[in-house]
Amino acid sequence: MDVLLGLQWGDEGKGKIVDVLAPKYEIVARFQGGPNAGHTLEFDGIKHVLHQIPSGIFRPQILNIIGNGVVLDPIVLKKEIDGLGKFSIDYMKNLVISKKATIIIPTHKLLDAAMETAKGDKKIGSTLKGIGPTYQDKIGRTALRVGDILNPDFKEKYQTLVEKHKTTLSFYNHPTDMLPEMEEQFFAAVDFFKTLNLIDSEYVVNDALASNKRILAEGAQGSLLDIDFGSYPFVTSSTTMTAGACTGLGVAPSKIGEVFGIFKAYCTRVGSGPFPTELFDDTGEAMRKEGNEFGSTTGRPRRCGWLDLPALRYSIMINGVTQLFMMKGDVLNIFEEIKICTHYELPTGERIDRLSFEISDLDVKPVYQPMKGWNTSLKGIREYDDFPIELKDYVTYLENELGVPIKLVSIGPDREQTILR
Ligand code: GDP
Ligand code: IMO
Ligand code: MG
DSSP, X not given: OEEEXXXXXXXSSHHHHHHHHGGXXXXXXXXXXXXXXXXXXXXXXXXXXXXXXXXXXXXXXXXXXXXXXXXXXXXXXXXXXXXXXXXXXXXXHHEEEETTSEEOOHXXXXXXXXXXXXXXXXXXXXXXXXXXXXXXXXXXXXXXXXXXXXXXTHHHHXXXXXXXXXXXXXXXXXXXXXXXXXXXXXXXXXXXHTTSEEEOHHHHHHHHHHTTOOEEEEEEEEGGGOTTTSSTTSSOSSOOSHHHHHHTTTOOGGGOOOEEEEEESSEEEOSSSOOTTBOOSHHHHHHHHHTTOBOTTTOOBOEEEOEEHHHHHHHHHXXXXXXXXXXXXXXXXXXXXXXXXXXXXXXXXXXXXXXXGGGGGSXXXXXXXXXXXXXXXXXXXXXXXXXXXXXXXXXXXXXXHHTSXXXXXXXXXXXXXXXXX
């Protein structure tokens, strides 16, 4: 099983690359996260954003698995499936869902909002999809799982959980008047959910591996949002790194093959939290405009900045990345000079290149290596050899600094705008 994951703060372009690589696999599987993800695919002039459904869904020969590590909102799932109506996808054949995946219920979303509001200016900038509260219930051993919806006592279990949530919501003084309407939608979606292919996905995955089938595990979010290694508390609530693919699918670590680490040629972040190379000037604004950096799930403008090598090295280390894929190279076309952060400077003047526990609370300044930009369009280029020399220099410099080969460079959102090395 190969794993593909984002090495920054999400939105690196995972959806696009999963779709590009999918023909090499029999199975594509999501292992963590949920509707907070927004994975964009573009082909034949169509742009499509997926939230919970794996990005192999447009390839009819591929089995798409939503694994046990995912937190799943039935309402969002129904909307996603309805939205894919025009593609004549056979859901009973091409999409299966783990009975051990956790369900997001309406009060999880209310709790997410209540907890964010209570944090005031310390808010995380959550997508408000109910992710944190649902994983809390999972770890707290009070959650509902997909398999539960098939049991006659589901409504009873649901009610017990809702009563518990209502106590917390009243503690936060959070309104619940929209709950009846949300519940109506929820139970309609649950009825639809029951008609889908609900399975013990760990057996399907391991049987497939035993018969030498190829599986691609599709990460959501990014390593710098990981619950353990991200910029805590400004993180998501799941294990976004390679190890999460093992627990989120029931696969032994020894079964992991390649680890594809995806990064943008610069950095973006949506939501709050430290971002040492963030640009607050015209350059940052130009990056946002050129890269169309607005959230795929929430539409929020993404914060933009130069590439951060210490952070990238950290992500490569904790994930065991074997191949790097550099995304959105074309967005840097507009710059005469490009900067790469090689170190951070502490308020004491000391230079460091490691992400220590203390670093989130320190006001670190990025130290930059400037490079000459290519400052020209990459339109129509299909071969690495045809890249401008400055872009090749950028790729080679990064590869040497990071110690892992950059095997793919993406120069546009379409499937076709993908250059292999
Ligand atoms: P994901 O969450 O990692 O799947 O990434 P998103 O879909 O949230 O955000 C990536 C955005 O960049 C999407 O709008 C993609 O269509 C777009 N994109 C992907 N690769 C490239 C690229 O190489 N160049 C440009 N300009 N856009 C890209
Ligand atoms: P994909 O898979 C970018 C961010 C949110 C917030 C923090 C916590 O598309 O790369 P949560 O809703 O999980 O409680 O939010 O994490 N975040 C993402 N940022 N891409 C994502 O997913 C994200 N999923 C969550 O903005 O800062
Ligand atoms: Mg995204």
